[in-house]
Amino acid sequence: MELISPTVIIILGFLALLLFFQRKNLRGPPCIRGWIPWIGAGFEFGKAPLEFIEKARIKYGPVFTVFVMGTRMTFVTEEEGINVFLKSKEINFELAVQKPVYRTASIPKNTFLTLHEKLYVTIKGKIGTVNLYQFTGQLTEELHEQLEKLGTHGTMELSNFVRHLLYPVSVNILFQKGLFPTNERKIREFHQHFQAYDEGFEYGSQMPECLLSHWSKSKKWLLALFEKNIPDIKTYRSAKDNSVTLMQTLLDIIEMERNEEKSPNYGLLILWASLSNAVPVAFWTLGFVLSHPSVHKTIVEGISSVFGTAGKDKIKVSEDDLKKLPLIRWCILETLRLRAPGIITRKVMKPVQILNYTVPSGDLLMVSPFWLHRNPKYFPEPEVFKPERWKKANLEKNAFLDGFMAFGSGKYQCPGRWFALLQIQICIILILYKYDCSLLDPLPKQSSLHLIGVQQPEGQCHIEFKQRK
Numbered sequence: 001m002e003l004i005s006p007t008v009i010i011i012l013g014f015l016a017l018l019l020f021f022q023r024k025n026l027r028g029p030p031c032i033r034g035w036i037p038w039i040g041a042g043f044e045f046g047k048a049p050l051e052f053i054e055k056a057r058i059k060y061g062p063v064f065t066v067f068v069m070g071t072r073m074t075f076v077t078e079e080e081g082i083n084v085f086l087k088s089k090e091i092n093f094e095l096a097v098q099k100p101v102y103r104t105a106s107i108p109k110n111t112f113l114t115l116h117e118k119l120y121v122t123i124k125g126k127i128g129t130v131n132l133y134q135f136t137g138q139l140t141e142e143l144h145e146q147l148e149k150l151g152t153h154g155t156m157e158l159s160n161f162v163r164h165l166l167y168p169v170s171v172n173i174l175f176q177k178g179l180f181p182t183n184e185r186k187i188r189e190f191h192q193h194f195q196a197y198d199e200g201f202e203y204g205s206q207m208p209e210c211l212l213s214h215w216s217k218s219k220k221w222l223l224a225l226f227e228k229n230i231p232d233i234k235t236y237r238s239a240k241d242n243s244v245t246l247m248q249t250l251l252d253i254i255e256m257e258r259n260e261e262k263s264p265n266y267g268l269l270i271l272w273a274s275l276s277n278a279v280p281v282a283f284w285t286l287g288f289v290l291s292h293p294s295v296h297k298t299i300v301e302g303i304s305s306v307f308g309t310a311g312k313d314k315i316k317v318s319e320d321d322l323k324k325l326p327l328i329r330w331c332i333l334e335t336l337r338l339r340a341p342g343i344i345t346r347k348v349m350k351p352v353q354i355l356n357y358t359v360p361s362g363d364l365l366m367v368s369p370f371w372l373h374r375n376p377k378y379f380p381e382p383e384v385f386k387p388e389r390w391k392k393a394n395l396e397k398n399a400f401l402d403g404f405m406a407f408g409s410g411k412y413q414c415p416g417r418w419f420a421l422l423q424i425q426i427c428i429i430l431i432l433y434k435y436d437c438s439l440l441d442p443l444p445k446q447s448s449l450h451l452i453g454v455q456q457p458e459g460q461c462h463i464e465f466k467q468r469k
């Protein structure tokens with residue numbers, strides 16, 4: 001029998017050593033296991049996921065994995081991990097969001113992957129910085145129309161107040177003028193179903209629809225609304241300038257790619273994207289401004305100096321006027337910093353090294369803008385509402401402050417961010433121009449129930465408004 005030569009033994013020994021060290025390097029992050037549902041009944045992660053992330057970081061370190069309902073979610077909380085999240089070629093956006101998109105809007109994987117890039121580029125072009133100021137006039141007009149309906153004075157719950165302004169404004173501008181109902185009963189129905197869909201969105205993105213009958217009913221109602229109206233949306237032309245809306249442009253692409261049967265589903269997705277964050281951000285911005293008397297006073301003085309004090313006029317807002325009122329924009333950004341989305345996510349395509357750990361392919365990599373914005377290295381006194389910190393940002397060049405991630409980051413950063421900022425800015429100007437406003441309740445705390453999207457208020461808060469004399 002032939003003996004194994006010493007050279008082969010040395011090579012085998014060397015390979016074994018290599019394997020041993022590789023294995024050591026292949027150590028995954030600390031993993032928090034258990035039968036913990038993503039959200040809903042049960043343990044800590046389900047009860048208050050936002051707080052759970054921070055507690056887990058303190059206990060397990062800057063990289064940790066949560067294993068939930070068969071899904072591994074690896075959270076990265078410090079610079080090195082965040083750099084991998086933002087820059088690695090092995091990290092993918094589309095495959096991370098495809099399943100939630102399927103569950104919440106019933107858009108199948110193939111359709112989503114075929115259309116995503118084209119639709120993203122189109123949204124960015126249509127409502128991004130290049131074309132943004134075309135919307136100033138439309139936003140001002142639509143907001144005046146909705147403010148008129150509020151009359152000369154009143155008291156309302158603040159979330160409701162903001163929804164009554166922004167739901168119709170967004171729908172009429174981004175989809176089709178007149179698509180938002182004008183009849184009281186139908187308006188109520190829209191509010192009820194959109195709110196139910198939005199509130200259940202996070203559960204809906206994780207669980208089969210059959211387990212969420214209330215949510216599913218509202219989803220179907222909204223899909224039926226689009227099914228009925230897609231033909232009209234397609235053919236509508238603005239009486240003023242014959243221009244087409246964002247949704248019309250998207251419908252052309254969907255049709256060109258022969259996916260028109262999914263048009264209502266994309267309608268639903270864009271509706272949710274355009275309202276779910278912008279409305280609570282407008283709520284919190286107004287809330288913060290009204291509960292900081294010196295900020296409120298400076299803003300009202302600024303508005304009076306640009307537009308005068310007669311609250312009855314239908315003022316026009318121009319790009320130049322907006323530049324004269326930077327404090328309002330800083331307040332919105334500071335609000336976004338404090339109420340930022342709980343998480344954004346990507347999928348790991350090939351194992352990536354972060355600190356001493358190897359995060360395996362298939363993991364969802366998670367970054368929390370909400371907690372990042374509380375890093376004192378980037379934002380000293382992180383819990384304090386300090387709009388003046390935004391003075392340093394180069395907003396003229398469309399840059400935010402370092403460490404700011406409320407709109408996500410990288411290739412697929414939110415394409416609606418400039419439109420959202422403009423819309424909220426004009427909304428605050430027109431409200432505070434027309435009305436003397438005050439809060440009748442303390443501003444509620446943020447709820448820590450949700451990770452997707454910006455934080456919602458935990459309770460109610462009423463606003464009193466009286467037309468300025």
Ligand code: HEM
Nearest residue numbers: 120273274277278281344406407408409412413414416420
């Ligand atoms: C203040 C309001 C808003 C906030 C905080 C916000 C935030 C975000 C975030 C965090 C993402 C994920 C980005 C990532 O993972 O890197 C996103 C995506 C998106 N947002 Fe916004 N958003 C807002 C308003 C809007 C508006 C008004 C629109 C209008 C249509 C919009 C359309 C979208 C779309 C279509 C995507 C998905 C992009 C893709 O699939 O690649 N958003 N947004």
